[in-house]
Every structure is written in C-alpha cells, then in structure tokens.
Amino acid sequence: MSTLQSPGGDRPVRAEAVVDLAAIRHNVTTLRARAEGAHLMTVVKADGYGHGMVPVARAARAAGADWIGAAVLEEALALREAGDTGPIFCWLTTPGEPLEDAIAAGIDLSAGAPWEIDELAAGVTDRPARVHLKIDTGMSRGGAVPEEWPALVRAALAEQRTGRIEIKGIWSHLSSSDEPKSAANEAQLATFTEAIEVAESFGVDAEFKHLANSGATLALPETHFDLVRPGVATYGLSPFGHALPSAELGLVPAMTLKARFAMVKRVPAGAGVSYGLTWTAPRPSTLGLIPLGYGDGLPRHASNGAPVQAGGERRTVVGRICMDQCVVNLEDDPAAAGDEVVLFGPGTAGEPTADDWADAAGTINYEIVTRLGPRIPRRYVDSAAVPTAPVER
Ligand SMILES: Cc1ncc(COP(=O)(O)O)c(C=O)c1O
Numbered sequence: 018m019s020t021l022q023s024p025g026g027d028r029p030v031r032a033e034a035v036v037d038l039a040a041i042r043h044n045v046t047t048l049r050a051r052a053e054g055a056h057l058m059t060v061v062k063a064d065g066y067g068h069g070m071v072p073v074a075r076a077a078r079a080a081g082a083d084w085i086g087a088a089v090l091e092e093a094l095a096l097r098e099a100g101d102t103g104p105i106f107c108w109l110t111t112p113g114e115p116l117e118d119a120i121a122a123g124i125d126l127s128a129g130a131p132w133e134i135d136e137l138a139a140g141v142t143d144r145p146a147r148v149h150l151k152i153d154t155g156m157s158r159g160g161a162v163p164e165e166w167p168a169l170v171r172a173a174l175a176e177q178r179t180g181r182i183e184i185k186g187i188w189s190h191l192s193s194s195d196e197p198k199s200a201a202n203e204a205q206l207a208t209f210t211e212a213i214e215v216a217e218s219f220g221v222d223a224e225f226k227h228l229a230n231s232g233a234t235l236a237l238p239e240t241h242f243d244l245v246r247p248g249v250a251t252y253g254l255s256p257f258g259h260a261l262p263s264a265e266l267g268l269v270p271a272m273t274l275k276a277r278f279a280m281v282k283r284v285p286a287g288a289g290v291s292y293g294l295t296w297t298a299p300r301p302s303t304l305g306l307i308p309l310g311y312g313d314g315l316p317r318h319a320s321n322g323a324p325v326q327a328g329g330e331r332r333t334v335v336g337r338i339c340m341d342q343c344v345v346n347l348e349d350d351p352a353a354a355g356d357e358v359v360l361f362g363p364g365t366a367g368e369p370t371a372d373d374w375a376d377a378a379g380t381i382n383y384e385i386v387t388r389l390g391p392r393i394p395r396r397y398v399d400s401a402a403v404p405t406a407p408v409e410r
Contacts, residue, residue: 029355031308032276033394036068038076039403040271040363044251045080047267052234052245056225058084058106060248062092067314067386068252068272069395071099077251078103086246090119097122106149106186106246108159116140120147125185127151129160131172138181148173149186149225152212154205156192163208170216186225187213191240194232195256202233206240232256235266253363254382258372263363269403270370272386273362274393278327279342280306281352290344291336296321303347304335307358312340314388315360316378323377324369326359328352331367334377361385 049057059082065073074085074096084104087093093107107119108127117140119126128134129151137146150173153160161169176182189209193199209228216223226242231250233240236257249256253270255263263270281303288298298304305327311317315338323334323343328350335346345358364370371382378385 029277030394031279032274032313033396034067034389035273035275035396035398036072037269037271037273037398037400037403038072039398039400040253040269041068041073041076041251042080043403044253044268044271045077045082048231048234048245048247048250049081052229052238052241055229055241056083056244058082058086058227058244058246059251060086060230060246061096061251062086062088062248063387066248066252066383067389069397070095071101072395072397073251074099074101084244084246086248090114090116090124093119093124094122097124108149108151108188112136116146117142120144123147125149127159127188128169128173129153130165131168134169134172134176134182138176138179141181145180146182147185148182149188149227150184150216150221150223152187152189152209154189154191154208154212154228155201156190156205158190160189163212166212166215167219170219170221174220184221184223186227186244187216187221187223188225188227191228191230191233191237194230194237194240195258197232197236202237202240206237230256249383252386254371254386258375258382262372263370270363272371273368274309274360274389275362276307276309276358276360278305278352278354278356278358279308280354281347281356282306289336291320291339293337295337296335296346298346303350303352305332305345305347305352305356305358307334307343307345307360308341309360309393310339310341310343312390313392314390315343316374316380316385316388318380319374319378323360324373326366326368327356329367331369 059077061070087107088109106125125147151160153162193201225244227244229240229245231247234245234247253268286300290296317338320337359368362368371385374385375382
C-alpha cells in the first residue's frame with residue numbers, strides 16, 4: 018500500500034514532493050555555524066528552488082535566518098503578503114517595475130547603474146529606499162563594471178544626501194564558487210575588496226558587504242564579509258555535486274519526489290517503449306508507468322537512464338520521458354498499479370538523489386528540484402530523523 022496521501026489525507030495521490038522542514042531548519046543552522054560572525058540570508062527565489070517559497074522562508078526564519086533573498090519583485094512582495102516582516106533583499110528588476118511598492122514595503126533593492134538609482138529615488142514616497150550597490154566583479158551579469166563603479170557610487174551618495182535613498186549594502190556574485198580552487202574566486206574577491214575601498218573613500222558607510230553563495234559559504238570563508246547568501250545548500254543539496262556530497266557537508270536534502278504507478282504490465286521481448294521506440298525490451302519484462310513527465314518538470318534529457326527506486330530496488334526509466342508520463346523497467350519485480358515509486362530523495366534509504374537525476378540529464382541538482390512544476394503537490398513534514406544541531410565533521 019502506498020504512503021502517498023492526497024492533501025486532505027484521505028485519498029492516495031498521483032504524485033507528490035514531500036518537503037522536510039526539519040531538514041531546511043537543520044541546513045540553515047548548519048550554514049549559520051559555517052559562517053559564524055556573518056549574517057545569513059536564505060535564498061528562496063524560484064519558489065524556494067521548487068520547495069515552496071513561503072514554507073521554506075518560515076522554516077528558515079525559525080532557524081535564525083536574518084535575511085530572506087528573492088530574485089524578483091513578485092517574490093519579495095509575496096513574502097511580505099505572507100506576513101514576513103524581516104529584512105528581505107531583492108536584486109533583479111527591470112525599468113518601469115513598481116519599485117514604489119517594494120520601497121514602501123521596506124524591501125532592500127539593488128542598483129548597478131546610475132539610472133537605477135534615479136528610478137529608486139523616483140519611487141520613494143514616505144520612507145527612503147534601502148539600496149545595495151552592485152559591483153560586477155567579473156561575472157558580467159548585473160552590476161557596475163569597475164570603470165563605472167565611481168559613477169554609481171557618486172549617484173548613490175547624491176541621492177543619499179537628499180534623504181531619498183539609504184546605502185545599506187555593497188554586493189556582488191561569484192561565478193565559480195562551486196570550484197573553490199578556481200582563480201576566478203580570488204580575482205573576484207580582489208575586485209570586490211577594491212570596490213569597497215573606493216566606495217568608502219568616497220564616504221559610503223555600508224552596513225552589509227556580501228558576496229558568498231552556497232559554495233562560498235561552505236568553502237571560501239574569506240568571502241563571507243558581513244552577510245552570506247546561500248540558496249541551494251539550504252535545501253540540503255551540495256553546490257559541488259558528487260565532488261563533495263551533501264552528507265559530507267552535514268546537509269540533509271529536504272525533498273523526496275514520489276509517485277504511484279498508474280499501470281504495471283508485462284510486455285514480451287521486442288516491445289518498444291514510448292515515443293520513437295528508443296528502447297526495446299530485450300526479454301519479457303514488467304514495465305511501470307509513472308504519471309509524471311516533462312510537463313511536471315522531469316527533464317526529458319534523462320530519458321533512457323534516470324534512476325528510480327521501486328519495491329526497494331533501483332530501476333531505470335526506459336524510453337523517452339513524455340509530457341505527463343514515463344516508463345520504468347521493473348524487470349521481473351512483483352509490482353502493481355498504485356505501488357509507490359521514489360524518483361529521488363535524500364538517498365539514505367537507497368533511493369536516487371537529485372544529483373543522480375542531474376547526472377542522467379546532464380545538468381545540476383539545482384535544476385532538478387527547481388523545475389518541478391505546480392502539477393506536483395508539495396507536502397510538508399517535520400521529520401524527527403533530522404538532527405537538530407549541525408552535524409560534526
Ligand atoms: C544573487 C544571488 N545570490 C545568492 C544565490 C544563491 O546561490 P546558491 O544557490 O548557489 O547558493 C543566487 C542564486 O543563484 C543569486 O543569484
């Protein structure tokens with residue numbers, strides 16, 4: 018009998034992503050301990066990397082997250098609407114967006130060009146805009162390149178003198194913290210330090226200097242400054258993939274993706290499977306039909322190779338992953354429709370992990386969890402199995 022339950026708890030569901038909030042809290046506690054002396058911002062963009070933005074933000078706050086990080090305005094405003102009154106940083110806006118709503122809601126915003134300072138100042142009504150100046154230290158996404166940094170700093174200081182903005186932070190983002198030994202980290206850190214010195218020489222006194230994402234929080238203490246911004250590690254996934262798995266970092270993966278077989282059938286040798294018949298049964302085989310596909314966020318690139326756990330055995334997706342379904346080769350297992358199949362989880366009960374799916378799809382664990390769509394219900398649990406204190410290493 019399956020353990021999957023419908024949201025009401027009375028009927029079995031097709032599929033679900035079970036999110037362990039105890040794991041989230043544990044990971045936040047672990048990350049805080051790894052960045053002692055710095056404030057911690059838990060990044061919950063993209064619906065909390067697929068785990069559910071508001072429940073994750075609440076769990077993170079409960080575990081002591083000082084800040085919550087959101088990429089876009091809708092996310093930041095939704096957090097406020099959900100009742101989060103703490104510091105929130107939001108860093109990705111486009112011209113003409115309702116900055117005035119975010120400013121009025123006390124959300125910290127980013128500026129990487131003088132025109133963004135102008136937009137922020139224009140959006141001020143009754144309270145100053147809280148601004149973090151972004152220096153592009155070498156990743157060439159947002160932010161002012163070093164040549165344009167002095168102009169950004171001057172523009173921000175001019176508006177600070179009018180009382181319309183408050184310079185709260187100086188920040189940047191690392192391109193290569195998943196490779197802690199990469200020379201790019203050192204180069205970006207040097208550029209960041211120089212930008213801080215330039216800003217301070219102009220008279221900026223920013224409370225929060227921040228640079229570190231998960232990889233840097235875990236492996237590059239020299240990048241911690243006043244505040245760290247881990248995302249993926251919050252969810253118990255390693256930014257280093259198989260090179261340094263979660264367990265070795267003391268992190269507990271929070272999500273388990275499960276489904277129930279919609280059908281199980283025996284096919285003869287030579288039966289082709291799914292679109293294009295890219296897999297053919299080499300012998301009489303039992304096939305299980307998983308009611309999840311790329312319409313739910315499973316990566317089609319993981320066709321013919323993604324691992325699952327069914328009946329306690331590791332089995333493999335065969336044939337192409339379709340929009341709503343995919344097929345597993347159960348070999349000779351005594352399975353039945355309605356039986357549970359685990360696509361990925363923490364890996365502690367022999368089930369595959371998000372890293373295993375990432376390998377099968379040629380991507381990263383981030384994408385495996387983040388792309389799961391709204392058709393999959395999220396169910397929140399609080400597992401007693403997760404240790405409350407950081408795991409000693
Ligand atoms: C600006 C910024 N800070 C922090 C993070 C968190 O990164 P990670 O999930 O690698 O910890 C992200 C995510 O990409 C980001 O865009």
